[in-house]
Each structure stands twice: as C-alpha cells, then as structure tokens.
Amino acid sequence: MSDVEARSRRSEMRGSEKKVRVTIPRSDLGAQNTFEVDRTDPMLLLDLLLAIQRRHDPSLAFRYSCRVAMCNMCGVHVDGGNVLACRVPLEAGRDEIRVEPMQGATVVRDLIVETDQFVDEWVQDVDRWSQ
Numbered sequence: 001m002s003d004v005e006a007r008s009r010r011s012e013m014r015g016s017e018k019k020v021r022v023t024i025p026r027s028d029l030g031a032q033n034t035f036e037v038d039r040t041d042p043m044l045l046l047d048l049l050l051a052i053q054r055r056h057d058p059s060l061a062f063r064y065s066c067r068v069a070m071c072n073m074c075g076v077h078v079d080g081g082n083v084l085a086c087r088v089p090l091e092a093g094r095d096e097i098r099v100e101p102m103q104g105a106t107v108v109r110d111l112i113v114e115t116d117q118f119v120d121e122w123v124q125d126v127d128r129w130s131q
C-alpha cells in the first residue's frame with residue numbers, strides 16, 4: 001500500500017469514527033428525539049435520516065422516493081429554511097444539526113407533512129402544460 005493510499009485509508013477510518021448529534025422533534029413525545037449518528041463523508045441529510053431509521057429508531061417517520069431532487073417528497077426544515085434532504089450535504093466538520101418538519105404544512109407524523117396541497121398544485125401544473 002502506498003503512502004497516499006495509507007493516508008487515505010486512515011482518513012476514511014477517522015471519518016467513520018466521527019459522530020453527528022441529530023435532534024428531531026417527534027410526534028410521540030415519549031420517542032427518542034436525539035441521536036448520535038456515525039458520520040460518513042460525503043453525507044446527505046437523507047443519508048443521516050436513513051442511518052437513524054436503520055440503526056437507532058425504525059419508528060422515525062419521513063418520506064422520500066426519487067433521491068435525485070425530483071419528487072419533492074423529502075422536504076424538511078433545517079437552519080431556517082425548507083430544503084430537500086436528498087439534495088443537502090451535511091457540511092464538513094458539522095457535528096450537530098436540528099431537523100424539523102417542513103414549515104407551513106400540517107405535520108402528519110415526525111417529519112411527514114400533509115402534501116395534498118402540493119400534489120394538487122403539481123397536478124394543476126401538469127394539466128396546464130399538457131394542454
């Protein structure tokens with residue numbers, strides 16, 4: 001193994017030891033709402049939510065589908081704005097984050113919000129374009 005490969009491997013190993021503290025308001029007030037998640041580089045916000053659901057609490061509720069910023073199903077509220085979790089990377093060096101449901105919509109459960117309004121608007125847009 002070359003020096004460059006060895007440095008890269010050590011860097012990867014250090015990276016896997018990093019944690020990010022994630023806080024998510026839960027619909028069930030008794031449910032765990034803070035998680036210490038193993039960090040990967042790169043790591044999208046959606047990766048973080050999936051890691052929580054797979055390794056910490058399978059009851060965490062959130063939506064996603066396409067993973068390529070096309071379906072708008074993975075919207076969440078972070079750092080004062082609504083974002084798509086599948087599009088936003090967790091910044092290097094960040095070790096804490098609060099993820100909330102999208103603002104301006106009714107919460108169904110955890111990070112899932114009512115989407116009928118968005119879907120209705122989308123259908124209307126499609127109808128307009130198809131005429």
Ligand code: FES
Nearest residue numbers: 067069072074086
């Ligand atoms: S999963 Fe489709 S936009 Fe994020």
